[in-house]
Amino acid sequence: MLGTLKVAARDRARLGEVGAVMSRFGLDVLLARLGLGSAQDQPEPFDLPDRTRRALEALGPTWVKLGQIMATRADILPPEWIAAFEQLQSAAPRVPFEELRPAVEAALGEPPETVFAQFDAEPLAAASMAQVHRATLHDGTAVVVKIRRPGIRPRMEADLRLLGEVARVMERSNAEARRFGATKLIRQLGSAILGELDFANEGRNADLLREDFARDARVLIPRIHWDYTSEALIVMDHIPGVPPRNAQVLRDAGIDPA
Template identity: 40%
Template sequence: MAKFFRLLKILHTIGRYRLDEMAHSHHSPRTFKLLLLLFKLYPKSPDNRGARIRRAFEELGPIFVKFGQLLSTRPDLIPDDIVAELDHLQDNVAPFSSELFVEIVERELQGPVDTLFKHFDRQPLASASVAQVHTAVLHSGEDVVIKVIRPGLEPIIEKDTQLLRVIARLIERFTTEGKRLRPVAIIDDYRETILDELDLAREGANASQLRRNFENSNMLYIPEVYWQYSTRNVLVLERLYGLPVTDTAQLESHGIDLKLLAERGVEVFFTQVFEHNFFHADMHPGNVFVSKKTPRDPCYMAVDMAIVGTLTREDQYYLARNLLAMFRRDYRQVAELHVLSGWVPRSTSIAGFEAAIRSVCEPIFEKPLIEISFGEALISLFKTAQRYQMPVQPQLVLLQKTLLNIEGLGRQLYPKLDLWDTAHPYLERWVRERFHPKTLFEDLKYHAPEWMEKFPQVPHLIFDTLSEVKTLAKAAPELKAASKALRQSQSNAMNRSRNNTVKIGAAACMFAGGYILLQAIPELTQAPRESLLLLAAGTLILFFKR
């Protein structure tokens, strides 16, 4: 019952902000069209569509706020004006009690906080939808932050994501843009992402890997993880004291070289993506600081490593060559690389694809280099490729958003930043070194034990495969007949269930419609509640008798 009323609350919020105006239905059943008509009882909103979506998510609570933040990382699917509004979603929520925080820490670490730590601050440093942070001091003297997952969050996530999935299925099935946007896949991706964020051991492991990758670097500093104080629900990290990366006045007052700092941001990005193949995928300004220690040799400091990205070796190679070819305006090679990489089908017309890429990229590259956005150019390229059936690839989407964040930070620090001047030599060197004899020899050494282990089995595998091919050839007629019978059976089952589905959907819409009418027309609430319930029940009985 709680889930049902939560669904009604979501529908009411959709109506209040007139989000129905963004759903252009096609061949919708009468029940879905009836629901859209009921939303029209609400007055129109003066805000633009992006602001309405942002305010609706904020009203529906922290799980929807996190969902909006995920959508803001999908510029390949979501229009720019909506992405810009979703970027402003605030993830600050009221803290839960310090007593409960202490109880969780003591249960997880099996000891009182006053014994575990030299000092523990009972006032929270920060509070967000997923976790809360307090500061402390270890007995050895190090300042640390303690991050704890909000209690009872997993059932709320499960309930809200199930409801989001119901709405996504309706959008995908009955709206014009539904199949292109693939909302069900987005919800499934969101559920996996937010559940991963509940595992602080995973975030700690990400932090340890990033710290190890930049251990001998003066470009990026990652806080140390204190594993003896960390579990799945509690994470203790070194406390960082840095300058906010967006406060240029404070950075300048400390003598930070802003031009070098901006260029290092680009270098940090390409080092993570191509050299380490492990990149921090949530580098928005709230997660990035600048060290005060070496102003003439500036160093970034990053926190919140819950979301990271990796690429396959093939994606790394084709991405680097695509960027090089795109900035040389060699659109033929860009089209060929998309086909060779398998990002678009091999049946794609190279000439037609090349022309489509040219029409998108030429206006971009007519600008001066310092005004060209790497991230936007890459998004435009992939949007064009999606028209040629390029599937959405989460790892490339994460990379696009990270690149946009790095560019935004870099240009805010130093508006004349030329990303191509920094990135071009790096990409050229990386592609060249990939085929260097030393690199090939290292790859050979890495894979040699596995190849040697499998080599004696090769003759047996060949003979087994030939035998299986002969068996399948003999069974082909029977398989074809069974497949035809199965398709016929599925068709009959779908026809039988369609009528029941329509009835259930209509009933749900009628019940939701009653709720929406009560919200939209306050005078109706003056009627006795029992009368309204009897009227609703009687209507449902008459409907199902038909």
């Protein structure tokens, strides 16, 4: 299946993990269609788009981001694939704080219990790249602490290298892949993902947005607390809100979701 890909020794273990997930979700037909396998004679499962979506979720943030990009490409994918990929979420299982503590203390230079007047070890939210915890500064300001998951950068860099090789193989054997520029798409994905991993960059962008909307009272951008922010951790004001897709909560608040 994926064993024919030419990858560096450092990426072979990850390639094996990817292949195992693809097999678990029965994606041999999809891989053959992409020029990465030999299952052309097998019937295509009726739920192939949903199987692919679940496989991407199992493989982690790099693959989820790829699916989210593909969900915007109605010029390439039929409606059932777009619908499946639109369901991709960045949510992830919550990690016990003690597993994150070494990374937090390295970023802050001291324990969070010292830096903050109060720090909640119970996560407020968790996504594929980071986990968020509530805290209170010593001046009483309520903040959230967004912590990058340890070890995620090398895993995502390995995934991007694998996807780059997949794209090159696809373009050699698939005219459609050449038409929509598979390798260019993966470069775009890599640029977006590696940029998101730098939380200091996220903070700078938030500052720019706050300046741009300084005169618009309808827009509230959380303040970044730079004394505690770094590439792997960002601290910002806690602003209560509701998910934009939660139409019922918006109606209860007197807001028209339309």
